[in-house]
Amino acid sequence: MGRQETALMVLGEIKTGAIDPARFEPDGIWWSNAGFSLSIAEFNGLLGLLHEQTEAGIAVTPGRVLEVDDTVVIEATSHAMLRNGTRYDNRYAFLFRFEDEVLSEVREYSDTAHVFQTFDLQT
Structure with missing residues (x-):
């Protein structure tokens, strides 16, 4: 499987509430402009908390995909309906x-203010 396919699979797994840690180096990290850098296990914990608040997970739809050297860049959008009736729609750039x-x-x-306004997260 190529790098672009791997990156797209990770985005698809977000809807399930957990990503496969086998796709990552043992010390792999998920960094966010929300101000955190988490191990993949920690990120899966956060993703699980978000997933529990949705009716059917967070669907991430990829747009442009670019590959340069060791990096795949994907523009994407997301959509989720929360159990409380709130919609979550965001735009992303993933590296x-x-x-x-x-x-x-x-x-x-991403628009981190939208994440914190939509989901019940402790800051």
Whole structure:
């Protein structure tokens, strides 16, 4: 499987509430412009909390996909309906950095204010 396919699979797994840690280096991280840098296990914990608040998970729809050197960049949008009736729609830029064919880091850029306003998260 190529790097672009791996990155797209990770985005697809977000809807399930957990991503496969086997796609990452043991010390792989998920960084967000929300102000955190988490291990993949920690990120899966956060993703699970968000998933529990939705009716059917957060669907991420990829747009442009670019691959340069060890990095795949994907523009994307998301949609989710929360159990409380609130809609979550966001725009993203994801940077997936690879070491060989394994992910070492994901950098997520999004409207973080919208995340915190929509989901019940402790800041």
